[in-house]
């Protein structure tokens with residue numbers, strides 16, 4: 001049994017995927033690029049503005065599922081330039097608080113639509 005989660009406050013999928021799927025109490029959210037949900041375009045500005053947009057998109061999807069950042073159990077951060085690591089961490093720390101979710105951060109050669117950061121989360125609707 002699975003349920004599609006669709007938020008109008010987050011950007012529409014740019015390919016054949018859902019924004020998120022809820023299955024067995026776990027929310028699997030697709031990676032969020034720094035796309036503006038209204039314009040469908042990449043956020044202007046520096047990496048901090050772009051990471052903020054990614055996390056605002058994540059927030060909209062979590063809220064659509066009745067969840068919040070404290071329900072997130074795993075995050076993957078994709079960067080095209082690892083020199084953005086510190087700046088993205090600074091933004092990230094505004095959204096997550098201890099105990100932090102597990103996380104991986106990886107550098108990739110490229111992201112869709114020319115993005116420089118993409119953030120993907122998995123969240124749990126109930127503990128254990």
Ligand SMILES: CC(=[NH2+])C(=O)[O-]
Pocket residue numbers: 014015017030031032033112
């Ligand atoms: C942007 C994204 N999540 C994808 O799979 O293309």
